[in-house]
Amino acid sequence: MSRPRSKERRSAxxxxxxxxxxxxxxxxxxxAIAKEAGVSNGSLFVYFDTKSKLFNELYLELKxxxxxxxxxxxPVDAEIxxxxxxxxxxxxxxxxxxPEKRRALAQLGVSEDITNExxxxxxxxxxxxxxxxxxxxxxxxxxxxxxxxxxLLVTAIAExxxxxxxxxxxxxxxxxxxxxxxxxxxxxxxxxAISHV
Numbered sequence: 001m002s003r004p005r006s007k008e009r010r011s012a013x014x015x016x017x018x019x020x021x022x023x024x025x026x027x028x029x030x031x032a033i034a035k036e037a038g039v040s041n042g043s044l045f046v047y048f049d050t051k052s053k054l055f056n057e058l059y060l061e062l063k064x065x066x067x068x069x070x071x072x073x074x075p076v077d078a079e080i081x082x083x084x085x086x087x088x089x090x091x092x093x094x095x096x097x098x099p100e101k102r103r104a105l106a107q108l109g110v111s112e113d114i115t116n117e118x119x120x121x122x123x124x125x126x127x128x129x130x131x132x133x134x135x136x137x138x139x140x141x142x143x144x145x146x147x148x149x150x151x152l153l154v155t156a157i158a159e160x161x162x163x164x165x166x167x168x169x170x171x172x173x174x175x176x177x178x179x180x181x182x183x184x185x186x187x188x189x190x191x192x193a194i195s196h197v
Contacts, residue, residue, distance in 0.1 A: 010047050013037045017058050022100040026055070026107050052113040059108040062101050063122040069094040071128055080135045081184065087132065088158070088180045095162045096172070102162070133187075140188040150187070157183040 161179025
């Protein structure tokens with residue numbers, strides 16, 4: 001008869017996997033993750049049948065954590081630009097406050113181990129953000145572009161902004177504002193950005 005699984009131990013394994021992937025990459029051994037979590041390698045496999053399963057569950061958890069942080073406290077009655085600014089600021093805050101999570105998520109995001117089903121679950125959990133993105137780009141230069149391409153552009157600007165904030169924390173607020181303005185112009189066009197300043 002198998003022992004009941006502990007939520008705390010599962011969390012410890014996921015937290016350890018985040019740290020190990022952030023520092024050692026996706027090739028890190030499960031033994032290193034288990035050691036970091038303070039469990040045996042066999043115990044790790046009680047919670048996650050395979051390394052791929054661990055990666056998929058961690059990717060989903062990190063993606064949803066990032067999305068929940070970005071949407072927390074969203075001013076629902078504000079204009080779309082102000083809502084997006086709120087999400088942007090919270091996204092920057094999450095990424096700079098949790099650099100290990102950001103690095104692990106970036107590596108997992110390009111891993112072939114992450115299944116289409118996991119990507120779809122993550123997208124479903126971020127549907128509020130996707131809906132905001134659709135409204136923000138309506139009528140702008142990206143209105144007719146595939147949403148996947150638009151998301152890649154937004155993410156590239158966000159990641160560049162986060163890198164700048166981390167490199168120059170004294171200029172973090174300025175970088176955050178400039179990054180937002182650049183991203184907004186890509187989405188909504190120059191006129192839409194200027195008219196709301």
